[in-house]
């Protein structure tokens with residue numbers, strides 16, 4: 453068995469839906485368990501992480517997939533606080549050689565989502581993790597309309613929904629959901645090869 457944990461922050465719910473899709477994709481790979489860990493922003497006090505069981509779940513994972521909405525061209529403050537609060541793990545190299553991946557969601561077509569993915573990959577490199585990119589070509593190149601990798605992102609997965617101030621529940625584009633699922637599968641397969 454190998455385990456994939458998706459750790460993410462989501463304010464309005466879009467990144468949460470992306471996280472669910474990554475976990476669903478990972479679960480489709482037999483011999484994989486997938487778990488979601490949602491950062492709520494109140495788990496940090498004085499720069500220290502208050503929930504040891506949260507970090508314990510991550511320490512037992514074979515693969516960790518990091519997710520954050522893009523806020524001001526980078527990760528959300530709540531997500532960054534989690535990463536900074538987990539820096540003791542960096543000292544102990546506790547995530548070294550785990551498989552890593554990342555995804556983001558934002559309101560604009562570009563919205564500078566690349567900045568978020570670059571940060572997620574940099575953080576994974578600092579931890580000595582093994583970063584997995586997204587390997588599906590945009591299916592539109594082949595005349596398909598399923599939206600797979602419609603945003604043409606390869607460092608990790610991007611999702612995008614136009615800003616909706618009406619207060620309706622969050623929804624994500626079906627193509628972005630499919631991309632997140634496919635990425636979850638790829639992460640789970642990589643984790644199995646890496647741990648074999």
Ligand SMILES: Cc1cc2nc3c(=O)[nH]c(=O)nc-3n(C[C@H](O)[C@H](O)[C@H](O)COP(=O)(O)O)c2cc1C
Nearest residue numbers: 462463464465466467521523524525558559560563
């Ligand atoms: C503080 C803040 C900053 C944002 N900055 C960006 C941005 O730089 N680029 C962008 O495209 N969207 C930006 N947005 C829009 C969010 O990325 C978008 O609403 C996203 O879907 C939120 O994800 P969530 O539903 O998981 O919270 C910002 C939203 C907030 C609240």
